[in-house]
Amino acid sequence: MGKPKAVVNVHDCLSCGGCVSVCPVDAIIMKNKVAFVHSEKCTSCELCVNTCPVGAISMED
Amino acid sequence: MMKYDAIIVGAGPAGSVTARFAAESGAKVLLIDRRPEIGIPVLCGEGISQRVDKWNMLEGSDWIANKMDGAKIYSPDDTMVTLSKEMAGNETGYVVYRDRFDKELARQAGKAGAELLLKTEAVDLIKKKDKIAGVKVNQFGESFEIESDVVVACDGVESKVGKWAGINTTVKPVDLETCFQYTLENVNWPEDYAEFYLGKKRAPGGYVWVFPKGNGEFNVGIGVLASLSSPGKPKALLDQFIDNHPGLKKGSPVRMLTGAVSVAKPVETVRDNVLLVGDAARHADSITGGGLTTSLEGGKIAGEVIGDAVEQQTFDKEFLESYEKRWKQVFGQKLLRNYVVKEIMLDMDDKTLNMLADSLKDYKFEEFSTLSLVKALVLKHPTLLMKLKPLMKLSEKSKENK
Numbered sequence: 001m002g003k004p005k006a007v008v009n010v011h012d013c014l015s016c017g018g019c020v021s022v023c024p025v026d027a028i029i030m031k032n033k034v035a036f037v038h039s040e041k042c043t044s045c046e047l048c049v050n051t052c053p054v055g056a057i058s059m060e061d
Numbered sequence: 062m063m064k065y066d067a068i069i070v071g072a073g074p075a076g077s078v079t080a081r082f083a084a085e086s087g088a089k090v091l092l093i094d095r096r097p098e099i100g101i102p103v104l105c106g107e108g109i110s111q112r113v114d115k116w117n118m119l120e121g122s123d124w125i126a127n128k129m130d131g132a133k134i135y136s137p138d139d140t141m142v143t144l145s146k147e148m149a150g151n152e153t154g155y156v157v158y159r160d161r162f163d164k165e166l167a168r169q170a171g172k173a174g175a176e177l178l179l180k181t182e183a184v185d186l187i188k189k190k191d192k193i194a195g196v197k198v199n200q201f202g203e204s205f206e207i208e209s210d211v212v213v214a215c216d217g218v219e220s221k222v223g224k225w226a227g228i229n230t231t232v233k234p235v236d237l238e239t240c241f242q243y244t245l246e247n248v249n250w251p252e253d254y255a256e257f258y259l260g261k262k263r264a265p266g267g268y269v270w271v272f273p274k275g276n277g278e279f280n281v282g283i284g285v286l287a288s289l290s291s292p293g294k295p296k297a298l299l300d301q302f303i304d305n306h307p308g309l310k311k312g313s314p315v316r317m318l319t320g321a322v323s324v325a326k327p328v329e330t331v332r333d334n335v336l337l338v339g340d341a342a343r344h345a346d347s348i349t350g351g352g353l354t355t356s357l358e359g360g361k362i363a364g365e366v367i368g369d370a371v372e373q374q375t376f377d378k379e380f381l382e383s384y385e386k387r388w389k390q391v392f393g394q395k396l397l398r399n400y401v402v403k404e405i406m407l408d409m410d411d412k413t414l415n416m417l418a419d420s421l422k423d424y425k426f427e428e429f430s431t432l433s434l435v436k437a438l439v440l441k442h443p444t445l446l447m448k449l450k451p452l453m454k455l456s457e458k459s460k461e462n463k
Contacts, residue, residue, distance in 0.1 A: 016104065018239050018321030020219035021232045022287060030219075047234055047287075053241040053319045055293025 003044040004059040008035045012056035019048035019057060065091045066371045068196050068209040069175075070183045070222050072099050074353055075339025076215030077166035078118060078360030079367070080175040086368020090175040091207065092167070093198065095182035100163030104217075104320040106242065106270050107280050108255060109162075109353045111154025118169065118357055124161040126274035129154055130253040136418030137260030137411035145426060156255070156272045156280065186212060186225045193226060193334040210376045211367055213336045215360075218323050220341035226332045230341065234287035236325035238267050238350050241295035242282025243303070244316035249277065250308025258302070261411050265289035267350075269302050271309070281309060284322060284350055286407070295319075322350040326400050327393070331385045333378045338363045344388075346396065347403040355392050362387045398455065405451045416442040417449075 006028075008019075013034040020028045020035065027041035028048060035057070037048075049057045067083050069076045072094035080092040107126070113119070132144045146154075171177055180200060187195040187206050195208035214222035218237075223230040252273035259268050266286025273279050283299040303309045323340060324347040330337040338344070338359050345352030366384040370376050409417075417438070424437045435453075439446050 014319040016319035017219040053295035
């Protein structure tokens with residue numbers, strides 16, 4: 001079992017890109033107008049989770 | 062193979078103005094945007110300084126929603142400080158329709174000779190012998206390369222172009238405002254002042270803005286410092302603010318938007334064959350989060366420098382550095398000063414902000430002098446003197462520099 005990784009709820013994402021800007025390892029991109037996390041790059045720092053203005057990112061196993 | 066003097070990535074205000082002035086200086090310019098429509102979605106509070114009038118970059122007036130008489134700033138306990146047009150006009154003069162505003166700037170770029178491509182997303186830079194030589198793009202499922210001598214990053218706060226060129230453009234949460242906003246209709250509230258509401262409970266590390274667009278339409282939004290935020294906090298706090306606001310609570314939302322604004326120090330903005338302009342360059346003001354004026358001023362400089370580079374056929378960092386020198390002359394000092402002021406204000410508790418507002422509420426800004434301001438501040442609340450020391454030091458320092 002690895003650490004939980006950031007996951008975007010695609011129904012709630014309003015595509016502002018705030019998570020992309022704060023991700024220290026460039027693990028998040030905008031794909032089909034929503035944020036997408038490359039989980040193999042994600043370091044579980046949770047910065048994006050707290051940055052999302054609508055709470056569309058959570059940490060999941 | 063297509064070949065341009067300059068490819069500008071992102072047709073927001075910074076990109077369109079850069080494209081326009083580069084084309085006007087004789088460069089062959091391509092302006093690309095990943096969106097199908099310029100100006101949509103609107104990622105902004107839609108306020109801009111009336112200084113824009115002097116620059117003659119926009120024709121007509123259909124991009125103007127409303128003209129402000131000034132700004133009202135509410136402290137955490139709702140003590141109000143009114144700034145007249147003369148005092149506030151530098152930051153909040155017009156409320157605009159950002160979609161029309163952006164389209165007008167793009168129209169001007171096209172009129173000057175720049176080519177525009179929509180639905181065209183930059184996915185990487187072309188490198189030839191370690192030199193940046195253009196952009197790889199995706200367009201309707203097709204991938205292809207477009208060559209150019211200069212690539213300009215106008216791709217916003219989450220800039221990828223800057224990163225590909227080797228510049229660290231990641232923003233720390235302590236330097237990022239996470240924003241949420243509504244456009245509300247049917248609002249019955251005065252429409253002659255822009256309003257700002259401060260307070261750690263209301264908007265930690267940021268503020269709530271209430272910008273009247275006229276005829277009962279308002280742009281109402283919140284910025285929260287990302288390091289002080291939690292999942293969904295900006296939306297929850299703004300909803301709460303609107304529910305408790307006598308004028309706004311009956312408004313009908315017709316648009317909901319999120320955004321991110323950097324309140325950081327500028328990054329390096331020049332590399333061989335590459336320039337960064339606007340939000341990509343971290344050119345937003347750290348106090349207000351406003352980035353339109355610096356995008357316009359910076360874009361003009363970038364465009365002119367590209368024109369010079371094309372004329373000389375020299376595109377290395379050394380030559381392009383005149384862009385960085387010139388934007389620093391025009392607004393570099395102000396950006397740095399306001400970054401420091403932001404840091405000082407973050408340290409102030411709500412009590413201090415209330416005392417400040419109480420001291421300033423009857424102050425006549427028209428008769429402004431540093432001495433009279435200090436008197437007004439300190440006579441009423443002597444303890445403010447200690448709290449404001451860092452700010453006064455800063456103002457002395459900036460005087461020495463002049």
